[in-house]
Amino acid sequence: MSDDAVNNPHDRFVRRFLGEIDQVRQLVLWRLPPEVVAELDLDTIAPAKQSFVDQTLRESLSDLVFEVALAGGGEALVVLLFEHKSTPDAMTSFQVLRYIVGVLDQRQRDSLPLCSVIPIVLYHGVRPWNVARSLPELIDAPASLQPYVPSFTMPLIDLSCCTDEELRTESLFFAYMSLLKYIGRDELPERLPELLRLFRRLLPPATGLSSLETILRYLVSGTDRVTRDQLRTAVADALRIEGESLMPTIAEQWLKEGVEKGIEKGEWIGRIRTLQEVLSRKVDSVESLMSLQVSELQQLAGDLSEALPKEGR
Secondary structure, three states, rough: OOOOHHOHHHHHHHHHHHHOOOHHHHHHHHHHHHHHHHEHHHOEEEOOOOOOOHHHHHHOOOOOOEEEEEOOOOEEEEEEEEEOOOOOOOOHOOOOHHHHHHHHHHHHHHHOOOOEEEEEEEEEOOOOOOOOOOOOHHHOOOOHHHHHOOOOOOOOOEEEHHOHHHHHHOOOHHHHHHHHHHHHOHHHHHHHHHHHHHHHHHHHOOHHHHHHHHHHHHHOOOOOOHHHHHHHHHHHOEEHHHHHHHHEEHHHHHHHHHHHHHHHHHHHHHHHHHHHOOOOOOOOOOHHHHHOOOOOOOOHHHHHHHHHHHOOO
């Protein structure tokens, strides 16, 4: 995977929680048709032994690939492909087709039988997915030529269309889905205390500290919808019962250092993006700006501020 993809906070978060096989199993149960699930032995789900993806595809795909045996037995496998998107991308079906071909090509090279490939797209943008979901939608061909256009089913999980009632199910999986849904929304500050209390109740003790750090890192680097005080208050309240702090050392450290540093970054990023808009310049993405050090953000904001009166004359 490219450095850019690894540094993307959304991809990093999705890869982290889908690294837990229980969450992958829950996602499959949630969104694949019952007749498809019935054909799978979900107890055998495991990460694929290799990525199957060339460097070009790694620039645009999350590369989350799992293998699962068929419930009826035999050597055939179904490869589950998870592709994560935070903005609608009309070329997704074409990207996924290339990925499917890559999987099958690699299996042939390894002298393995070809198998079914199930691509699942997880989308958590603010607006509903409004672009093509299949190759026939991308290729403008007359009806007589449509049979020659590759076509496959690509399940799309559009979190923007999932209701709060559906996502409020008491499970760790749906807590992760809710956080993904609201990470870029103005309602995040309102939802955050409830979400963090849910994570506190459901995170398993054995991995709770690591998962908590992942969640806090994501809140620091993946959104500009919460202020320093809102995040500090929500985290402190969620990890406190009857006035006694239950916050582990790692969370305390993040409140004092990591969160404040991240929110400081968020404040500079907001200022930079506003100045870029005022100056009618290209507005950098939050992800690209998050990769910069605070000192670099300060310098960039200073340069933009100096340009403002000159271009405003």
